[in-house]
Amino acid sequence: MAGSTVQTFSNVGRTRFWQRGFLASQSAYVLAALIVLMVVMSLLSPNFLTAGNISNITRNFSFIAIATLGITLVIITGGIDLSVGSTIALSATVTSIVMGSMAAANFYPFPGSSLVISILAGLAAAGAVGLFNGLTIAKLKLSPFVTTLGTLSMVRGLVYVATQGRGAFPTGPDKDLFLLVTAGKVFDVVPIAFVYLLICALVMWVALNHTAWGKHVFAIGSNESAGRLTGVNVDRVKIQVYVLCSLAAGLNGIIISGWLGSAPANLATAYELTIIAAAVIGGANLAGGVGGAAGAIIGCILIEVIRNGLVLARVDPYWQQALVGAIIVAAVLVDRLRSMRNG
Amino acid sequence: MAGSTVQTFSNVGRTRFWQRGFLASQSAYVLAALIVLMVVMSLLSPNFLTAGNISNITRNFSFIAIATLGITLVIITGGIDLSVGSTIALSATVTSIVMGSMAAANFYPFPGSSLVISILAGLAAAGAVGLFNGLTIAKLKLSPFVTTLGTLSMVRGLVYVATQGRGAFPTGPDKDLFLLVTAGKVFDVVPIAFVYLLICALVMWVALNHTAWGKHVFAIGSNESAGRLTGVNVDRVKIQVYVLCSLAAGLNGIIISGWLGSAPANLATAYELTIIAAAVIGGANLAGGVGGAAGAIIGCILIEVIRNGLVLARVDPYWQQALVGAIIVAAVLVDRLRSMRNG
Amino acid sequence: MTKEFGAIRALSDVSFEIQPGEVVGLMGDNGAGKSTLVKIISGIYHPTGGTLTFDGARANIGSPGEARKLGIETVYQDLALADNLTAAENIFLGRELKYNIGPFRFLRHNAMNARASELFAELKSETRAGDYVRQMSGGQRQAVAIARTRLSDAKLILMDEPTAAISVRQVAEVLNLIHRLKEAGIAVILISHRMPDVFAVCERVIVMRRGTKVADKAIANSSPEEVTALITGAKEAA
Amino acid sequence: MTKEFGAIRALSDVSFEIQPGEVVGLMGDNGAGKSTLVKIISGIYHPTGGTLTFDGARANIGSPGEARKLGIETVYQDLALADNLTAAENIFLGRELKYNIGPFRFLRHNAMNARASELFAELKSETRAGDYVRQMSGGQRQAVAIARTRLSDAKLILMDEPTAAISVRQVAEVLNLIHRLKEAGIAVILISHRMPDVFAVCERVIVMRRGTKVADKAIANSSPEEVTALITGAKEAA
Amino acid sequence: QDNYTFAVVPKAMNNPFFDLARDGCEARAKELGNVTCLYIGPVEHEATTQAQIIEDLITQGVDGLAISVSDIAAATTVIDRATEAGIAVITFDSDAPDSTRTAYVGTDNKLFGQDLGKLLLQVAPDGGTYGVISGGAAAPNLALRVDGVREALAGSNWTEVPGSPTFSNDDIALAVQQMGDLKTANPDIKAIVPVGGWPMFAPDGWKNFVDQYKADVDSGALALVVADTLPQQLQLLKEGYAHGLVGQRPYEMGQKAMDTLLAIKNGETVDEIIYTGNDVVTAENVDEFLK
């Protein structure tokens, strides 16, 4: 029996190192495209590789990257979440409103309480959206596209209703602390949003690859009924995934509103397409079963580098939009290289 | 051998009439939801069922319904087209620009030539977008989502570039004719856009159900590799489907711009989600293999009735958006009734 | 142990029982309702009428998960594999091996791969535990599905055509396996179209035709010819 | 007619030939490379090296469509059925029956359903032509895939485990069918794990092990025992 | 003489209104010679994207910024960062009063709304019910205009219908549809006041709507008083498809923005609030504007 675990197969060669693991994944090829793009951009604009700009880029992609991690989970299960943009606005708005009304009521039980309570309220609101999505999709078995398109509209509507269209902004005694934990920089260089992103990505990577839960997420995306037949609690995992996605979007919303110092009612309008694009460019497959944390981040960096680089290179703004589209397609095209090489 | 065609199976009862064909489809259940909704709306607002309003509703949904027919084809093959909104703007813009420059150049070879040539130019531009999408998706095998997200951005950018963000207006000797064939009313009641819609829907219904091509479209969506293995020219059908989708969007764009008398550069921004939602609500399945012309139209009517009804019912505008979302989800929820009844 | 079924269109008034350590063959033409029966027992479909008794108590099996907890393992005809997971991950899906670090539980990848390789070796199958199921041959996929049932202490194992796609030498191993299960007191329902297999391992054979049970007799009192006649309908009932 | 293959990892230097009207059995352990071989002949995979000769001319089969045009029909192991179409629509997929109205061609639904029902009757399969494949039993699906090859005047039919999921009485029909094909001068390659089937209809048997051909001999000079030994590797080559 | 690059950041590049501002800015930059006008903003109205573009412009090291503020609080944060970086910042069209911007060039939106209201009173003094069409629900300047309209009409016989204002989200097609919706929902409505020119940007859509109620419009029983004075709107007014227009002067905003930024760079002091004024156009004076 000992020998059985080292069975060898005469007809099986070893796969080459570039045909395995990360190097054979779409993420790796998009990473290569990203590096090429960064070299081009730095040639076009001398400001591109300055410390200040890199810090800007880092912060900007962190804004959508946490939500992209969340949506990647959803996409791996074969679902989609169009409501992330609205959820970003909701959690930002709720956080600001709660902070404002605690200041107005002068309710301040412990130091930092206004900060903690308002952030929790924002996350709770986002989580509630995710719970609604998850329950509707898992239990009522509605199509994720239609359900989350519905919540996109519902949640945005509620944000308008709650603020009469005016949006809200963080105020009160803990405002400075709020700005510090959302828009601050660690060691004066690294945007704190990036630190959050790294933590989230690491947790997600471990969860996907080294826990049973992660395998269940992949199993649902690759063959939902197989997951059900082998006793995986498909409904529960799906609900969890949608809640996590909304929480990630909520966290993103709070961070953005801290940086802006405001939660406008139209915050993050139409971000859902960018966020999904980032996940897909980074290798998540909308058919389900494929995706990962590293890819999601690479996708976000790619999109932000294109945007930022074109502005810095002073490309005619009307051409910028056309170019963004073209470069996104080109970046994904490199992935074809992979398929061709790996047969 | 004669008897073989009337084989009977002792264990097979007849499926009841409501478990078969149209009555068992999602479209039928959404149609029921639509009728309920219309009854509610007419109770809420006495103006809902006036001739003028019905004519308005008819015209408004015709504006997106032709594009919805096109995207339904794409969705049946298991693809998606996010670039429809941009394509609507492109064909409208190209039509207006060509008409304008023919008038400027006083180039007028035959009566109505400016009309015919400019409309053909608009449709050709739209078709080119579809061809790009189709070739990229079928031949380079890029994900439809990313590809068409790229064209969404590229095409919109080109519209801005071409008009410097200003949009264009149909002008010249054939302008009145142009308005007549796009915004006119047949017998002074039926919007001509609705007539076009009916023709398109009929052609699509025949093509999907009574031609080999239609079966191939379904086969690709339901098992692409099976289609390939049985000798279906999968790539060609896919390209055709994307071209048709873009042509439908282009036709829609020309009709809208005729009605508006203008082709603003931001025409139909973000319409793609509405159009996809209409198709999905009407029963098209984003996983591929399911969908139809009747459903697409019903989905469009539902969305327009919700929008129009809420305005007529004088609902607070901030609440309207939230309600639109909720009603869309509710409308799809009736489809669960079907699954429950048919087991 | 008794199981009774009402009818969903595909199945009308089928009822039978099976004892621990008994191996029952279930045969019938294509579309006779065998898989439907299996899916009811394993909790995928709910019977339109009729009841199910397991271990003396009336069982209400709402989901495959519940069936598994009761000790009912199934090899499905469509195999129920997740293409994007490896063979080992598929085998352990839903009951992964874990180790704890504080409150967290992480996967024991190596242990699972090793155990999976053992199971394949036991089945004499040339299937690599770390390969993705996506790129496996038909027989290798079936081996994965069979290996899955070996993990737990089942009381009843349903095998829906487990030997359809596998090669001669593994067929022998699967039949061996069924013998060993029987000795361990586990009840097995074997669906197969291969007459010799059924006659090699089963004690009793149930024949279905068009949703009804037409025979339920001991192998000893029957013959391949009789069963064939029952399946094709040449003989009405026995 | 000669076919030569180079190796893709799953297949190393396999070469053999088949004459019109000849029925060759292709056997081998799971994962031996049988399906891969079939997929190369039917144009799905391109050989990494090696050539393929068909009807005396060197054939470069780029796609399954081209293979079909050459007269090569295949029953795939995974059946290649579109779940959302009916059995009849699947059978006629890619070569629908049409009638013309002016320049347009419309489907002859009734004719296709009738012909499909005939084909099922011929196979003695209880499969309804108008049912969606989605809701069919495993054997019914296989019947659809087999019926598909009966439509055209093929010169070579590849059958990858056509009898795996179907019931006793249809197995006999499929073997009958192969006999009739042979008499009509059509070459058949039959992949199967069922020794008796192969010995019932084949003239020659090719055995593969781990991507190589280990035997190619006339049935008359061989025995089930020998073939089994070759498959399992107990006997190295013959 | 130093060369300067001044960036003009609109709320959204898909709005024809800002094209005029861009044209004014580019024309003036050419006249001045040592100034480059860089027109860039988010394509759609969205505060974060605008803030990110402003950050990019700071990185790029432009000399001056003229911003049409998308969200007051959000813009305040980035404007402060820009002034810290030593960039001259003014706002135009839409202001962020509490920021460190040096000046605001543009319309007094409250006054603009009041002008609309007054014009309506002038066109139809008898009163009745009226509806308002607005753009994005989040735009502060539009909210001020709506308030202005309401203030001007307070105390008169005019009352607002429920469900007003409707929000067209700057979607021209939707704005025309909402004209029809307002009239259908309130058959006895006496006036519609779009606080931006959206429905009239679709000249034939507008005509289609008006033609259905042509008699009422001609008799003044349905009063149409609309914001903005783009050429196609003036043409419609001339043809009798509206009763009055109140226009901003975006072209001048663009010009004045360049002048003001240059003045700041040259160390001159500038007024904090620079109103560009409104044009009130009716059938009487429309020909002057049409030239």
Ligand SMILES: Nc1ncnc2c1ncn2[C@@H]1O[C@H](COP(=O)(O)OP(=O)(O)OP(=O)(O)O)[C@@H](O)[C@H]1O
């Ligand atoms: N989900 C379903 N909806 C409707 N009919 C179904 C469904 N599943 C199975 N059937 C029908 O029920 C009948 C029995 O199917 P079942 O799969 O139980 O057959 P089986 O005995 O397992 O056949 P095989 O030997 O081919 O696997 C068939 O006629 C089939 O078409």
Ligand SMILES: Nc1ncnc2c1ncn2[C@@H]1O[C@H](COP(=O)(O)OP(=O)(O)OP(=O)(O)O)[C@@H](O)[C@H]1O
């Ligand atoms: N797409 C693929 N990528 C990588 N390896 C593959 C792929 N397809 C098949 N293989 C491997 O090639 C080998 C041969 O597979 P093949 O399907 O030809 O076997 P087979 O002889 O048909 O087996 P069975 O009797 O089980 O159907 C197997 O080890 C399989 O894992």
Ligand SMILES: [Mg+2]
């Ligand atoms: Mg079965």
Ligand SMILES: [Mg+2]
């Ligand atoms: Mg095989």
